[in-house]
Amino acid sequence: xxxxxxxxxxxxxxxxxxxxxxxxxxxxxxxxxxxxxxxxxxxxxxxxxxxxxxxxxxxxxxxxxxxxxxxxxxxxxxxxxxxxxxxxxxxxxxxxxxxxxxxxxxxxxxxxxxxxxxxxxxxxxxxxxxxxxxxxxxxxxxxxxxxxxxxxxxxxxxxxxxxxxxxxxxxxxxxxxxxxxxxxxxxxxxxxxxxxxxxxxxxxxxxxxxxxxxxxxxxxxxxxxxxxxxxxxxxxxxxxxxxxxxxxxxxxxxxxxxxxxxxxxxxxxxxxxxxxxxxxxxxxxxxxxx
Amino acid sequence: xxxxxxxxxxxxxxxxxxxxxxxxxxxxxxxxxxxxxxxxxxxxxxxxxxxxxxxxxxxxxxxxxxxxxxxxxxxxxxxxxxxxxxxxxxxxxxxxxxxxxxxxxxxxxxxxxxxxxxxxxxxxxxxxxxxxxxxxxxxxxxxxxxxxxxxxxxxxxxxxxxxxxxxxxxxxxxxxxxxxxxxxxxxxxxxxxxxxxxxxxxxxxxxxxxxxxxxxxxxxxxxxxxxxxxxxxxxxxxxxxxxxxxxxxxxxxxxxxxxxxxxxxxxxxxxxxxxxxxxxxxxxxxxxxxxxxxxxxxxxxxx
Numbered sequence: 001x002x003x004x005x006x007x008x009x010x011x012x013x014x015x016x017x018x019x020x021x022x023x024x025x026x027x028x029x030x031x032x033x034x035x036x037x038x039x040x041x042x043x044x045x046x047x048x049x050x051x052x053x054x055x056x057x058x059x060x061x062x063x064x065x066x067x068x069x070x071x072x073x074x075x076x077x078x079x080x081x082x083x084x085x086x087x088x089x090x091x092x093x094x095x096x097x098x099x100x101x102x103x104x105x106x107x108x109x110x111x112x113x114x115x116x117x118x119x120x121x122x123x124x125x126x127x128x129x130x131x132x133x134x135x136x137x138x139x140x141x142x143x144x145x146x147x148x149x150x151x152x153x154x155x156x157x158x159x160x161x162x163x164x165x166x167x168x169x170x171x172x173x174x175x176x177x178x179x180x181x182x183x184x185x186x187x188x189x190x191x192x193x194x195x196x197x198x199x200x201x202x203x204x205x206x207x208x209x210x211x212x213x214x215x216x217x218x219x220x221x222x223x224x225x226x227x228x229x230x231x232x233x234x235x236x237x238x239x240x241x242x243x244x245x246x247x248x249x250x251x252x253x254x255x256x257x258x259x260x261x262x263x264x265x266x267x268x269x270x271x272x273x274x275x276x277x278x279x280x281x282x283x284x285x286x287x288x289x290x
Numbered sequence: 291x292x293x294x295x296x297x298x299x300x301x302x303x304x305x306x307x308x309x310x311x312x313x314x315x316x317x318x319x320x321x322x323x324x325x326x327x328x329x330x331x332x333x334x335x336x337x338x339x340x341x342x343x344x345x346x347x348x349x350x351x352x353x354x355x356x357x358x359x360x361x362x363x364x365x366x367x368x369x370x371x372x373x374x375x376x377x378x379x380x381x382x383x384x385x386x387x388x389x390x391x392x393x394x395x396x397x398x399x400x401x402x403x404x405x406x407x408x409x410x411x412x413x414x415x416x417x418x419x420x421x422x423x424x425x426x427x428x429x430x431x432x433x434x435x436x437x438x439x440x441x442x443x444x445x446x447x448x449x450x451x452x453x454x455x456x457x458x459x460x461x462x463x464x465x466x467x468x469x470x471x472x473x474x475x476x477x478x479x480x481x482x483x484x485x486x487x488x489x490x491x492x493x494x495x496x497x498x499x500x501x502x503x504x505x506x507x508x509x510x511x512x513x514x515x516x517x518x519x520x521x522x523x524x525x526x527x528x529x530x531x532x533x534x535x536x537x538x539x540x541x542x543x544x545x546x547x548x549x550x551x552x553x554x555x556x557x558x559x560x561x562x563x564x565x566x567x568x569x570x571x572x573x574x575x576x577x578x579x580x581x582x583x584x585x586x587x588x589x590x591x592x593x
Contacts, residue, residue: 005418008419009418011413012413012417013413016410016413016414016425018467019409019410019429019466019472020410021466022406022465022466022467023466023469025447026444027432027435027440027469030435030440033446034439034443037443037446044449090333094333098326100330100333104333104337106580107337108337108340109584110340110341110573110576111340113522113572115525115526115569116526117526117547118544118547118568119343121547121561122344122347125350125562128558131359131363131556132363133363133364136362136364161339166587169584218436221436222438225528225529225544228528229548243438243529247533250442256442259442260442260443264439266436266438267436
């Protein structure tokens with residue numbers, strides 16, 4: 001290596017040093033620490049003890065953990081289809097580019113930039129059975145958040161409400177990337193609106209749909225703030241999502257090992273779900289428009 | 291009338307053989323008016339559902355508890371009162387420290403992220419050194435680790451070194467730059483012509499001068515995007531500050547709002563004043579820079 005190249009290399013490492021420190025200490029090291037913690041029993045006070053796979057055994061047979069996996073899966077199964085369909089519908093309407101469309105686009109994104117925690121508090125008030133705005137509007141007294149059947153859909157509705165504008169933006173960008181000539185060609189061939197949507201628009205939006213689904217699933221599986229603000233996991237554990245369970249295990253019950261094992265489990269679950277989505281989309285043809 | 295048949299854009303493209311008769315064209319125009327009206331109706335309903343909660347919570351924050359109890363959740367405050375805000379600031383509660391802490395957290399994280407991400411991205415984009423590609427892939431790989439997985443280890447690590455319940459505990463995991471920012475910046479920097487950098491080198495400029503005088507001025511749009519992403523995500527951050535702090539002294543706005551809400555269940559006029567205060571600064575930033583924010587989101591998937 002020449003002296004010049006050596007000097008350039010040194011510059012490179014120096015420039016990289018701070019971020020390497022950050023990435024190493026706060027992103028890579030924690031992955032190893034969480035794996036090691038998941039094999040120990042520790043309550044933050046008495047010394048930690050190695051217990052092998054005991055934590056995994058105990059969480060896998062814990063009904064509360066099973067419940068939280070079920071609750072989180074249900075939450076994802078409600079939120080993802082609803083927000084994707086609504087987001088796509090909104091994007092198609094905005095894409096007609098009637099005057100004022102930009103204003104609507106901006107309005108729809110507003111909830112996305114606000115803190116989920118703060119919005120959760122606002123919605124907790126709106127759903128309040130006696131003083132809330134929703135029951136005042138309906139003229140009914142419905143126990144939204146303390147009902148075992150309504151609580152999860154209510155929390156999911158808030159998640160959809162705050163994310164749908166964001167999904168819309170992505171679909172709008174996707175629609176913009178479809179060349180207008182393709183639509184003209186389809187119309188020349190006599191395709192009606194419905195056929196154009198199913199056989200042209202939707203297939204060409206596939207990369208966008210994939211992105212929106214994958215990122216949506218990953219973030220929905222980790223939902224915490226909205227639940228914390230609205231229900232704290234209640235009633236009777238009906239909104240006790242995995243992240244809330246991890247929080248409870250670690251910082252309310254002080255079982256760090258079990259909490260770490262649960263975090264590892266969630267990580268594995270996310271990897272599996274993401275790979276499954278990738279496989280599903282890979283089987284279908286994607287079209288390169290670039 | 292914008293809907294007259296002659297102004298229809300599809301008309302020009304029609305071949306003479308299928309040119310429609312006047313009544314048919316009028317029918318098409320009428321149908322278009324109806325679809326447009328339906329589109330607006332749906333879009334408007336969406337906007338109403340989106341903005342309703344903001345409007346209602348805003349109105350509620352200007353009511354006294356008595357007005358709220360008497361007139362209900364949907365009424366307009368008459369007369370509007372600032373009592374809830376007075377109580378939040380200097381009255382029974384002190385919401386100024388959480389705002390100050392949040393601002394400090396955002397400023398420190400923003401400064402760190404911008405500076406260190408720019409340096410790292412420049413190294414990845416324009417400096418040759420052994421292991422560059424491998425390190426870049428390592429950075430990218432960390433993007434796949436969900437935040438919730440690193441939470442517990444970060445807590446135990448920072449507690450071990452005595453940073454639990456401190457300002458640095460809140461910011462330290464985020465100040466050294468983020469792989470995501472580095473990735474976006476690297477892509478952008480690679481688009482800057484190498485000739486410009488070489489010319490600066492010939493003029494005897496060192497690396498830091500090149501970054502500051504050539505790269506940064508040419509990268510303003512992406513830097514603005516990163517600034518917005520960082521401000522929004524750290525203003526809104528809740529779980530990490532909730533975990534790493536315990537004393538009232540280091541409460542950020544989200545944590546303060548949550549604790550106010552749980553201490554004063556039922557006192558909704560006060561709680562809605564708190565949520566309004568917590569959201570207002572970001573909403574102002576958003577409305578001022580909305581064009582840029584909207585573009586940033588679709589560019590990067592702001593989270």
